[in-house]
Amino acid sequence: MADRAEKKSKLILRSANEVKKFTVRQKIMRTAIAAMIILAVVIYLISVLYTKTGSFTVSINKFDATQYALTLSDTRDFYTPTAMLNAEISKEITNISESWLPADLDNIDGAHNGDNYVAYTFYLKNAGEGMVTYNYQMYIVSVENDVDEAIRIRLYIDGVWTNYARTATDGSGAEPGTTEFLTDRIVTQGQRQGFNPGDVTKYTVIIWIEGDDPDCIDDLLGGELKVAMDFEIVK
Numbered sequence: 001m002a003d004r005a006e007k008k009s010k011l012i013l014r015s016a017n018e019v020k021k022f023t024v025r026q027k028i029m030r031t032a033i034a035a036m037i038i039l040a041v042v043i044y045l046i047s048v049l050y051t052k053t054g055s056f057t058v059s060i061n062k063f064d065a066t067q068y069a070l071t072l073s074d075t076r077d078f079y080t081p082t083a084m085l086n087a088e089i090s091k092e093i094t095n096i097s098e099s100w101l102p103a104d105l106d107n108i109d110g111a112h113n114g115d116n117y118v119a120y121t122f123y124l125k126n127a128g129e130g131m132v133t134y135n136y137q138m139y140i141v142s143v144e145n146d147v148d149e150a151i152r153i154r155l156y157i158d159g160v161w162t163n164y165a166r167t168a169t170d171g172s173g174a175e176p177g178t179t180e181f182l183t184d185r186i187v188t189q190g191q192r193q194g195f196n197p198g199d200v201t202k203y204t205v206i207i208w209i210e211g212d213d214p215d216c217i218d219d220l221l222g223g224e225l226k227v228a229m230d231f232e233i234v235k
Contacts, residue, residue, distance in 0.1 A: 056207070056228070058085040058086075058087075058228070068132050068235055070125065070132070074087075074122045074123070078123065085122055087111050087118075093208070101154075105206055109122075117206060117208035118208070119205070119206050121205075123202055124203065131194060132233050132235050133192065135189065136189060136190055136232075138155065138186075138227065140184075141226040148166055149166055151166070152208055153187055153207050155187075155203070155205055156203065159202070164181060165179075
């Protein structure tokens with residue numbers, strides 16, 4: 001009888017300890033889950049309008065006549081001339097204001113990305129024997145999550161720059177301080193005439209997400225944009 005009572009007492013004690021351990025585990029789990037939720041919220045808030053901007057590609061279309069030739073370089077000395085440049089500027093950026101951009105963006109060769117913007121400077125040279133006329137076109141290769149709604153692209157041509165943006169969503173026209181994209185995909189295009197042998201044109205491209213754009217909203221989170229620029233002799 002005494003043995004039975006002792007076993008029963010031990011069983012009750014063990015059950016009580018198990019209940020206590022279970023309660024402690026539940027409290028720890030609730031605390032951990034709460035901490036994870038708080039961390040997730042903080043990460044989300046930090047990551048609002050967090051995006052990836054893809055590579056910026058520059059290329060020259062082949063021209064059959066050997067006396068006419070264009071070449072590219074990301075340095076002024078054309079030490080390694082090429083027909084294609086691929087700026088590895090894939091990076092994660094968040095929205096900024098245009099006023100935050102530094103003043104020397106057109107003074108650094110090659111890729112010179114900064115905090116929350118991408119920047120690339122390159123040169124185009126007439127490496128042929130005759131004067132040429134060439135066309136250029138900048139266009140959007142691909143876009144995700146409509147991030148282009150708030151994108152700004154600044155193009156410097158020999159030191160003179162223009163900001164480009166999508167037409168305002170309400171259809172009212174250009175965003176303040178910008179020139180509208182020509183189409184949904186074509187940012188801008190133009191022509192240079194009288195490009196003599198040895199002539200060089202300097203280009204700088206800056207891409208950022210404009211925080212003051214009304215379309216700069218949470219839905220752009222995780223967006224991606226890839227931009228390219230082509231040159232073609234039209235002699």
